[in-house]
Structures are given as structure tokens and as C-alpha cells.
Amino acid sequence: MEKMALKKLTHSDLTFFKCYFSNQKEKPSKQKALNLNSDVFVDELYPELRKTTANTKLPVSLYIYGPGLKDAHVLQRKIVKSKGSKNWRLNGELIYSQETDPQRYDSLQPGDIALIGLDGDTIPSVVCIDFVAASLEVDKKLHHEFSSILTSGMQKIESDQLKEIVTRLDLPAPHPVYRFLLDEDLIAAVEGDAEAVLRVYKHSGNVMSSEELATSRQKAAYIGSMGEELVSQYFQQLINQGKLLDSEWVSRENAVAPYDFKITAADSAVSLLDVKSTSNKFETIFHISRAELITMANELEDYALYRVYDLTEYDAKLRIVSDMRQFAKELLEKLALLPDGISVDSISCSPGLFDFSDPIELHTEGDE
DNA sequence: CACTAGATCCTGGAGTAGGC
DNA sequence: GCCTACTCCAGGATCTAGTG
Numbered sequence: 001m002e003k004m005a006l007k008k009l010t011h012s013d014l015t016f017f018k019c020y021f022s023n024q025k026e027k028p029s030k031q032k033a034l035n036l037n038s039d040v041f042v043d044e045l046y047p048e049l050r051k052t053t054a055n056t057k058l059p060v061s062l063y064i065y066g067p068g069l070k071d072a073h074v075l076q077r078k079i080v081k082s083k084g085s086k087n088w089r090l091n092g093e094l095i096y097s098q099e100t101d102p103q104r105y106d107s108l109q110p111g112d113i114a115l116i117g118l119d120g121d122t123i124p125s126v127v128c129i130d131f132v133a134a135s136l137e138v139d140k141k142l143h144h145e146f147s148s149i150l151t152s153g154m155q156k157i158e159s160d161q162l163k164e165i166v167t168r169l170d171l172p173a174p175h176p177v178y179r180f181l182l183d184e185d186l187i188a189a190v191e192g193d194a195e196a197v198l199r200v201y202k203h204s205g206n207v208m209s210s211e212e213l214a215t216s217r218q219k220a221a222y223i224g225s226m227g228e229e230l231v232s233q234y235f236q237q238l239i240n241q242g243k244l245l246d247s248e249w250v251s252r253e254n255a256v257a258p259y260d261f262k263i264t265a266a267d268s269a270v271s272l273l274d275v276k277s278t279s280n281k282f283e284t285i286f287h288i289s290r291a292e293l294i295t296m297a298n299e300l301e302d303y304a305l306y307r308v309y310d311l312t313e314y315d316a317k318l319r320i321v322s323d324m325r326q327f328a329k330e331l332l333e334k335l336a337l338l339p340d341g342i343s344v345d346s347i348s349c350s351p352g353l354f355d356f357s358d359p360i361e362l363h364t365e366g367d368e
Numbered sequence: 369c370a371c372t373a374g375a376t377c378c379t380g381g382a383g384t385a386g387g388c
Numbered sequence: 389g390c391c392t393a394c395t396c397c398a399g400g401a402t403c404t405a406g407t408g
Contacts, residue, residue: 012401032371035400080372091372153400 001117001128001180003045004162006146007037007154009112009131017105018096033089034114036079037154041088044156048122049081049088060127064095065176067107067133072176073098079124090127107133113146115157117180119215126215130176141169142177159183178203184280186216187223192287192346227277227308228252228260230316230362235263242266258291259303271302282309282319282351282359289346296328303328307351308362315363319356327354 007013013034014020021032042049057078064073073095080091097104112133119126134143145165149157163181171177182203188196190213228251235247245264250257259272272295276286286307288296296303305321335344 010401012403037400039399 001119001159001183002121003118003124004157004159004180005040005045005116005118005154006150006157007034007114007116008147008150009108009110009114010035010153011110013114014108014110014112016090016095017108019103019105020108033080033091036088036090036116038088040154040156045118046123058123058125060090060124062090063126063128064131065128065179066131066139067105067112068136068138069172069174069176070101070104073104077127079127105131107135109133109135113143113150115146115162115177115180119212126212128179130180132177138172138175142166142171142175145169173202183216183219186212187220188285190217190220193285193348195285195348223277223279223311224275226313227311227316228275230308230311230364231261231275231306231318233365234318234360234362235261258289258295260306269302271304273304273306275306275308277308277311277316279311280309282307282317284309285348285350287346287348290344293328293332293347296324297332299325305354307356313364315361318360318362319351319358320360321354321356 016032016034057080059076059078062075062077064075065071075095078091079088081088095105097106108131112131112135115130115132117128117130118124119128132139132143132146134140134147142165149155149161159181162177166175166177166181182200185196185199189200228249232247232249235244238244239247243266245266245268247264248262249260250262251260258274260275261273262270263273264270274288274292278284278286302322303324305324307319307321308316309319310317331347338344
């Protein structure tokens with residue numbers, strides 16, 4: 001998930017659940033919502049919401065996981081800040097247990113912890129919550145760990161921190177908390193990484209929404225275009241310095257082109273190149289399509305591979321393999337040995353296979 | 369009666385004054 | 389200058405009045 005927070009559940013938060021709401025004895029609360037503390041929800045996660053006027057209603061898809069190993073319960077709700085109210089609330093209507101699992105939410109008690117994941121850039125559109133119950137054996141270690149880092153009612157948690165906790169506790173594979181850490185694998189999966197697909201499948205329970213996949217596709221596309229943009233700006237610098245005669249961003253005009261750029265060096269030599277971008281580390285596997293392989297193997301023009309990694313909004317690193325022709329030729333010969341009627345559309349490559357140049361720092365223009 | 373908006377209660381943190 | 393205690397305030401938790 002893009003943005004995550006932990007919230008210690010209060011009595012009045014839990015009345016969001018029908019079973020808890022109906023079983024209140026002393027001091028009954030009528031609140032049918034979960035409070036979202038604004039110092040985290042607005043100040044840290046969605047500062048844009050400060051500008052919103054009173055009476056804001058943000059429709060969201062709500063995916064409920066847990067308590068324990070329980071899989072996604074999908075609902076439509078809204079995040080509301082009513083006129084004059086100080087509180088942001090996840091609102092809508094009471095959450096009823098599913099017919100197939102009527103006791104699902106019965107174990108929740110005040111003091112239990114919600115891991116809240118939010119997707120959406122400037123306003124939230126998807127809310128995933130894993131309810132971690134102190135009373136359940138499978139949640140006990142995680143609850144203890146979350147409790148120990150919670151110093152207030154609600155606080156932000158970074159994915160690195162969550163990943164560290166989850167890895168250290170060695171939770172069972174179907175635990176829904178893994179869902180909150182699938183971003184990198186989901187992006188790799190939509191790009192066709194078979195290993196990533198299997199990892200996502202292993203940790204995603206029975207539900208993987210088209211919404212989640214669409215978000216990952218968008219992110220993958222964004223990373224791809226951001227990498228190409230940085231490389232394009234890098235070429236412009238080289239042209240200004242006289243080290244390059246010309247560069248043409250081919251894939252911007254033609255999305256199915258089997259290469260991204262065509263550049264002309266100072267000595268008039270023309271070469272093609274493809275940009276492989278990732279927001280992760282250099283070692284992350286990348287993919288080459290069959291069309292790209294065939295173009296690489298073409299003897300006519302040089303074909304380079306530009307690996308953009310550690311990509312952020314502002315900068316990235318770049319390493320280059322200058323000539324992919326021999327690699328592509330040999331690989332295509334091997335692929336030709338497959339039985340008739342069988343072909344490979346895409347291959348996954350470990351960067352360690354290639355002789356990459358030293359890293360070059362890339363920066364967004366005007367961000368000096 | 370159900371639902372919601374908004375009022376009120378309550379708690380914890382920040383700021384500040386006064387004593388040592 | 390440092391510590392303590394008091395006050396104020398923001399905002400989270402809870403309650404209630406109004407509306408349909």
C-alpha cells in the first residue's frame with residue numbers, strides 16, 4: 001500500500017461493527033464509524049485534504065482483512081468530514097459479519113489494532129484494513145509488536161518498518177498483513193515476472209481485486225515513463241555539451257515500438273536503445289520482449305540497454321549495456337530449438353548477466 | 369426508529385509563570 | 389537555568405438533538 005498507519009481501536013471505533021454495536025452493555029456508543037485522527041490522516045498522509053471544505057464525502061472501496069487469517073471482506077464506504085465536525089471518519093453503515101462467517105468480528109476488543117492501508121495520491125480511493133486481535137493466537141505476536149511501537153492512538157508506519165516486523169516475526173504465509181507489502185511484487189507481476197506472480201498469489205489469499213491490479217499497472221506505467229523522461233533529459237544535456245548529435249524518443253510517438261530511443265552519436269553512428277526502469281535496486285529483474293530481442297539481434301544498428309534504478313520522483317541512477325546484439329542473437333538461436341508451435345513472448349533477466357557501465361546520476365530538470 | 373451532524377466531554381500536549 | 393505546576397487549547401471520544 002502507498003500509505004499506511006496503525007490505529008489502536010477504541011470502544012467507539014468498534015461500534016462500526018454490528019456485532020459489537022448490538023452487544024454493548026454499559027456506556028453504549030452510537031457512533032457507526034471509525035475515527036481517523038487528523039494529525040496522521042490529514043497532516044501526514046493526505047495534506048491536500050486540509051484544503052477541502054466542510055461536508056466532504058470521499059467514496060472508497062473498503063477491504064477488510066482479519067482478525068486472524070480471515071480473507072478480504074469487500075464493501076463500499078465513505079470517508080467523511082461533516083460540516084463543523086473536527087473528526088474525519090470512515091463511515092457509511094455498520095459492518096455486518098458475512099453470512100458465511102457470522103462470528104468473524106466477535107473477537108475484536110478495545111485495544112486491538114487496525115493496520116490501515118490507503119491507496120490514492122491526493123485523496124484516498126481504496127482503504128484496506130487488517131484487524132489484529134490480541135485475543136487470537138495467530139495475531140498475538142503482531143499485536144504485541146504493533147502495541148510496542150504505537151505511542152499514540154494513531155500513527156503512520158512505513159512499509160520498510162512493516163516489512164522488517166513481518167519478516168522478523170515469521171508469520172504464516174496466508175496472514176493478511178503480507179497484503180500490505182505486495183506493491184513491489186504486484187508491479188513486477190503486471191510486467192510479467194512469473195516469480196512475482198507466484199509470490200503475489202501465495203500471499204494474496206483468495207481475492208485480488210481488479211482495482212489493485214489496475215493501480216499496479218498505473219504505477220508500472222508511471223515508473224516506465226518517468227525513467228524514459230529522465231533518460232530523455234540526460235540526452236538533452238549530452239546534446240547541449242556536443243557529446244550527442246540527436247535523440248529521438250520513439251516510444252512516446254509509437255507505444256508498440258520495439259525500442260524507446262534512437263540516438264545519433266557525435267560521430268554520426270546511430271543506435272537504438274530500450275530503457276528498463278525500476279524504483280527498486282539495480283539487481284531487480286527486468287523483462288525483454290521477443291520483439292525487442294528480434295530488433296536487438298538485427299545487425300544493422302547497435303542496440304543498447306539503459307537500466308534506470310533507484311528511481312524516485314526527482315532522481316535515479318543509470319547503468320548502460322552498450323551492445324545487446326550478441327546476447328540477443330545467441331538467445332534467439334536457443335529459443336528456436338523449442339518444439340514447433342511454441343514460442344516465448346518475453347524473458348526475465350537478472351542484471352548480473354550483463355556487463356553494465358558505472359552508474360550515472362540522473363536528476364529531474366530544474367530540481368537543482 | 370435509524371441515521372447523521374454537530375455539540376460536548378475529556379485527555380494529553382504545549383506554553384508559561386513562579387519557585388528554587 | 390532548571391524544574392514543577394498550572395492553564396489553555398486542539399482534537400479525539402462520546403453523546404444527543406434533529407430530521408426524515
